[in-house]
Amino acid sequence: MPNFVIDIAHMLAGGLVLLSFMMLYQDRLYALINVFALHALVLTLSVAWQAYIQNAPHLYVTAAIALVFKTIVIPVALHKIIRRLGIHRDLETALGIGPTMLAGMALVALSMVLMLRVTPEADPLAREDLAFSLSVVLLGLLTMVTRRNAVSQVIGFMSLENGLVLAAAGAKGMPLVVEISVAFSILIAFIVIGVFLFRIRERFDTVDVSALDQFRGERR
Amino acid sequence: MMETPAILLSCVAGLLATAAVAVAAGRSAAATRVVYCATLAISLLILGTVARHLLADASAISRLVLPVGLPWLGAHFRLDALSAFFLVVVNLGAAGASLYGLGYGRHETAPHRILPFLPAFLAGMNLVVLADDAFTFLLSWEFMSLASWALVLAHHRAEDNQRAGYVYLVMASFGTLTLLLAFGLMSGAEGGYAFDAIRAAGHPPLLAALVLGLMLAGAGSKAGLVPLHVWLPLAHPAAPSHVSALMSGVMTKVAVYAFIRVAFDLLGAPAWWMGMVVLVLGGLTATVGILHAMMEKDLKRLLAYSSIENIGVIFVGLGLALAFHANAMEQPAALALTAALFHVLNHSFFKSLLFFGAGAVLTATGERDMEKLGGLIHRMPFTSAVFLVGCVAISALPPFNGFVSEWLAFQAILQSPQLPQWGLKIIVPAVGGLLALSAALAAACFVKAYGVTFLGRPRGDAAADATEVDRYSRAAMAILALFCLLAGVLPGRVIDGLAPVTQTLLSARMPAQAEVGWQSIVPIAAAHSSYNGLLVFTFIAVSAALAAFAVHHLASRRVRRAPAWGCGFPATPAVTQYTASSFAQPIRRVFGAMVFRARETVDMPEPGSMRPARFTLRLRDLAWDGIYAPIAAGVGLAATRLNVLQFLTIRRYLTLVFLALVSLLLVLAIWS
Numbered sequence: 001m002p003n004f005v006i007d008i009a010h011m012l013a014g015g016l017v018l019l020s021f022m023m024l025y026q027d028r029l030y031a032l033i034n035v036f037a038l039h040a041l042v043l044t045l046s047v048a049w050q051a052y053i054q055n056a057p058h059l060y061v062t063a064a065i066a067l068v069f070k071t072i073v074i075p076v077a078l079h080k081i082i083r084r085l086g087i088h089r090d091l092e093t094a095l096g097i098g099p100t101m102l103a104g105m106a107l108v109a110l111s112m113v114l115m116l117r118v119t120p121e122a123d124p125l126a127r128e129d130l131a132f133s134l135s136v137v138l139l140g141l142l143t144m145v146t147r148r149n150a151v152s153q154v155i156g157f158m159s160l161e162n163g164l165v166l167a168a169a170g171a172k173g174m175p176l177v178v179e180i181s182v183a184f185s186i187l188i189a190f191i192v193i194g195v196f197l198f199r200i201r202e203r204f205d206t207v208d209v210s211a212l213d214q215f216r217g218e219r220r
Numbered sequence: 221m222m223e224t225p226a227i228l229l230s231c232v233a234g235l236l237a238t239a240a241v242a243v244a245a246g247r248s249a250a251a252t253r254v255v256y257c258a259t260l261a262i263s264l265l266i267l268g269t270v271a272r273h274l275l276a277d278a279s280a281i282s283r284l285v286l287p288v289g290l291p292w293l294g295a296h297f298r299l300d301a302l303s304a305f306f307l308v309v310v311n312l313g314a315a316g317a318s319l320y321g322l323g324y325g326r327h328e329t330a331p332h333r334i335l336p337f338l339p340a341f342l343a344g345m346n347l348v349v350l351a352d353d354a355f356t357f358l359l360s361w362e363f364m365s366l367a368s369w370a371l372v373l374a375h376h377r378a379e380d381n382q383r384a385g386y387v388y389l390v391m392a393s394f395g396t397l398t399l400l401l402a403f404g405l406m407s408g409a410e411g412g413y414a415f416d417a418i419r420a421a422g423h424p425p426l427l428a429a430l431v432l433g434l435m436l437a438g439a440g441s442k443a444g445l446v447p448l449h450v451w452l453p454l455a456h457p458a459a460p461s462h463v464s465a466l467m468s469g470v471m472t473k474v475a476v477y478a479f480i481r482v483a484f485d486l487l488g489a490p491a492w493w494m495g496m497v498v499l500v501l502g503g504l505t506a507t508v509g510i511l512h513a514m515m516e517k518d519l520k521r522l523l524a525y526s527s528i529e530n531i532g533v534i535f536v537g538l539g540l541a542l543a544f545h546a547n548a549m550e551q552p553a554a555l556a557l558t559a560a561l562f563h564v565l566n567h568s569f570f571k572s573l574l575f576f577g578a579g580a581v582l583t584a585t586g587e588r589d590m591e592k593l594g595g596l597i598h599r600m601p602f603t604s605a606v607f608l609v610g611c612v613a614i615s616a617l618p619p620f621n622g623f624v625s626e627w628l629a630f631q632a633i634l635q636s637p638q639l640p641q642w643g644l645k646i647i648v649p650a651v652g653g654l655l656a657l658s659a660a661l662a663a664a665c666f667v668k669a670y671g672v673t674f675l676g677r678p679r680g681d682a683a684a685d686a687t688e689v690d691r692y693s694r695a696a697m698a699i700l701a702l703f704c705l706l707a708g709v710l711p712g713r714v715i716d717g718l719a720p721v722t723q724t725l726l727s728a729r730m731p732a733q734a735e736v737g738w739q740s741i742v743p744i745a746a747a748h749s750s751y752n753g754l755l756v757f758t759f760i761a762v763s764a765a766l767a768a769f770a771v772h773h774l775a776s777r778r779v780r781r782a783p784a785w786g787c788g789f790p791a792t793p794a795v796t797q798y799t800a801s802s803f804a805q806p807i808r809r810v811f812g813a814m815v816f817r818a819r820e821t822v823d824m825p826e827p828g829s830m831r832p833a834r835f836t837l838r839l840r841d842l843a844w845d846g847i848y849a850p851i852a853a854g855v856g857l858a859a860t861r862l863n864v865l866q867f868l869t870i871r872r873y874l875t876l877v878f879l880a881l882v883s884l885l886l887v888l889a890i891w892s
Contacts, residue, residue: 094871107882110882110885110886110889111885113889114885114888114889117889118888138881138882141874141877141878141881142878144874144878145871145874145875145878147871148871153874
């Protein structure tokens, strides 16, 4: 396999990690959604590239799903939801931007060290891909944890799933059924969470999840 | 014709079906009779099946695998000599309790809380004994524990019963946890949990030690080994009397079975110090148990504490057998194991009998407190007679069965100088001393139990108005009393019956007793020692008959009426009689300060005051104060601290998950 093929795959996966970092420091909802759309687009490119180099046509289906749903449908739907609900557009973070970025770097370092150490015999392409996708998963979790807003938690969750798809695409021989079912389960989760968003909004006039905690009669 | 295990499992299924029927129809009038008849019939059927198996070939092993349970494991069942013996113990007890329940159950106020659980409890015990893989074993064990827990809480309104149920549940889960860990450690190659795979896997010494410790905690807590015994005197008396009899007489034996199965069969060759640990625990258990029994004035609690003592005796026998077995002295090992198993059988007889008697007293008087009873020998002559048989048997007096097994245990102790290790040479006679002490205290304890309850004059109206119990209860007690006598008079048959068990576990057996003339038993060789129960019985019977004849026919037959000597008080009320506490007082003075931290306070009125003096006595259980209370406090503290976790925000929960994931990854990154 020519070197530059691997380099492009790495570049796309690395771009995904970079976009995850971008998500970490967004403090506007629209900007966050736009970054997420970009994230999904890079994922689409990455999966399509994998389909090309692995000669696996079914991966094109995965790429198409990512393009249609994650890059277009979900961001547009989120934009609409925000407009209809009139949600506050700035995000309240639980942790300052600086510490969050530092934590993110530590997580990436951790996943690199871990993946490179536990998979010494694996194919170098898949190996680095796995390290990148683990970073994306962890950064997605970090995004969920450091935001108080329900919409940003949804986006963190879906960027986490992007990391899973990246890993699945990198691993050769992953059946299409698995990928499609993962994609659809994420879609269902999005719908369920969307419905909940409406409900929360109707009841509390905000999607800040701390309102839920106040409703339970708890202190923060 | 069906295989023996298949018949046995069908019987267990029958018990479960009975339980299901009882759930549906527990409140109807006929339910009591139907359920107890069914359990009686099924227990007898199991006994018959096992008897047929034993008569055909006692050391035969038959197996059965059912495709239920874990998919790759199935449910394995096996009938060998050891499980056949324990099946006999379980089902003799079950049959007795069912017969007794036919009469006793009529007075039950809430039969729908007992009838469904009793057959389930019996089914659980039978399954534990039959199980041949760890999963089936643990499942049956937990089933047995939960069913008996439900029975303990049959009368759940009483405050004491609620506490007993709580403590029992905690201890039962603890016991199952340790058993789970023990079986987990023992698992064979590639996680083989069938007993065959466990047997085949070699167990390194450290692991064997761990497993033995866990078994002592798990099976020992169910059996009532000190210091894990505290739940037992709370829970056993809380259940209805026939269930108390089953729990004390039979369920503790199932725990003994679990210990024997693991220590002698699954674990392979033992190390000599294992025997020492078991011995010391057994000796302590016997002494502490009987001392507590001595202090008790509640009849059923006294019996429960005495069960602890008997478990101690059994574990002394098992410890000796382990010690001899570790030194390849198979002949004395077989003797010690036979003594332990014989005592298992005996204890199931007389403890059931005594609990039935206590139940009869409870039915007749509504009273468990001995200090309110007395003089029942005139009102309940039959119960008094059979209870006396039970008391004599449990006090290890000839010609009854208790004497034989304890005598065999002492014979095994006398073999200890041949042991090579100095530790054992010193410890075994000391344990023998403890055993002798507890045997003597047991006699004193049951003199107290019998004397205060049945002799003297009634201490209250309840005791004065008592009447004899129904014929089913009497029949059950009479049959058990007969068994006590038979096993004491013809012990050779029992010993020969136990030979296949020791043969399979130790590949040695006691000398065949059938070849010894005149029903004598010979533990090692005729030149050493022998005992003839029949001769002793004949002698006692003949001399007692002669004495009675002499008293009635040779002495003056003139009836004299004269005032009894009353210590200078002519008209004594019944409450001034010797009580249970006063009987125990000398022994309390000797051991009390050390074992019970006994505190006696006397509150004397000042001169001229007319108020009565008060004497209060406070006893403490060291095991409770030293082990249970700190653990309970620690668990409570941890629970209070962890309670905060219940009220976190969603984001905090996510953070917890996230941190857990990251720390796991960190561990992986550092260690791999």
